[in-house]
Amino acid sequence: MKNNKFVCIVLIPIFCLIVVFLIAPLFYGLGISMFDYNPLRADNPFIGAANYVRLFHDTLFYRALAHTLVFVGVTVTLNIIVTLILAQLISSLPWNFARGLFRTVLFLPCVAPMVGTSLVWRNGMFATKNGLVNHLLGYLGIPAINWLGDASVVMVAMIIFTIWADIGYNTVLFCAGLDGIPKDFSEAAQIDGAGPVRRFIYITLPLLGRTFIFVLMMTLISHFQMFVQFMVLAQRGAPNNAATVLTLLIYKEGFSNQNMGYASAIAVILFLVIMVVTVIQRRVNRVDWGY
């Protein structure tokens, strides 16, 4: 259809909003990163690349970057493996009711606000003295762990919590993907004598290709942006910044220290990291999976 007047009436206001709240901020952020910008000060001098130079000498930045990469790498890998297995197990059940029930239960943590679940885990699950996690570990003879107070294990706690909070999404998506695969292939392989594990690796996984790429992509991007658990569950990345990731560092520098120029430089780096991962991921996926 054609009607340029109607198109303009719709698109102009929409496009204004997109420009003001999405496109302009991107360049604005890039611009601020070249200033010594403090919103409470009247004079904010242009300092060129000084914020970026400072980044390269900032050990906290390197640590936050390392924490982010480790957190995303480990959590996303575990998440994909666990959810693939869970989805396969759930889909293999012949009872509709059981399938629905397990999907629903696994999805519960995804709909609850993460601030709330973080508070529950901080006070109830990960508490050293009467936390349920240590209580359960106690049955196995493992001594109490100071999950949120010990710099060497706080990241493990973050990973455990995030897996709990996020497996529902991918399980549901993989279940939908699995339900979309015709049973014939698997049955044919079974007649040829392939066991369940081999059927899963050689038949199901390749046929899941498109869903798999989509899920991996979304999970990667969303995990780079995780913030709440580091802010609330680990209480501002404590102890000793052992749970400070890039998003939290941006917040702390920008809003607690009012160093918005420096924080914007970190944000630009985070943006580049996500871009690089996305591009690599797309390259890798272009090669194969063409079923």
Add this chain to the structure above:
Amino acid sequence: MTEMKKRKKNPYLTANIIIVILLGLLAVLVVLPFVWMVLSSFRTNKDIRLNISSMWPDPWTLTGYAAALTKAPFVRWFINSVFVSTTVTLIVLFTSSITGFVFAKYKFPFKNLIFGVILATMMVPSQVLMIPNFLIVKGLGLYNRLGALIVPMMVSMFGIFLCKQFIEDIPDSLCEAARIDGAGDFFIYARIILPNIKPCIGSLTIFTFLERWNDYLNPLIMLNDTEKMTLPLALNFFSSQHLADLSATMAVASLVMVPVLIVFIMFQKQFIKGLALSGMK
């Protein structure tokens, strides 16, 4: 076919039962934090601190809820959250569907270029925009107002994309027939397009509402007054104000989370279908 299946004994019955038991154990672990939260909200602080080995309230008490409702403007927070989430959801539904309609059914210059820009901005992480958006909102005079949580969220790239995909599946002939009968553009949108993309509207409603309802980062940056807070921000604020009163904190947490969980369980079928749908597209 079905008869054959019924007559044939399920050869995997034992395996299925083992899987159900394993998944059942996992399900118990997954809901355990919620159970702990709700039970703790009915316990006294002394009981939580001293009776470590039991989760069960002894005695049951409502002091946590009383503290939650009297020591903090809980109702105000709740109204703020309802107002912000509902407004944003309604606006996003409108902007997404009408923009999706335009991109799916109209020919106009630079269409692909404009849509490409929209797709590209979808990839920009919100944390990167956190600081400039804060400054823009401040510049617009919206800082510390609920509008700061509404105006920047009125357009959703994901929503536009999703609606466009769905509207493209509606046959062009339907729109053209209405056109010949003299229907205007907006009439076609309201009477032909909207009724035909109900599943899309449904899942977009759920996701937008939930995203706004659970949002913590934006209120954290944009709001300052206790009175203006939405629930997630208020919950963390309350907990930091009443560190020693775990019972009250868990009461507020329950008041914030249990309604969301109940609504989800009520609509879980549409919910999960919607998620799968948006994932497939």
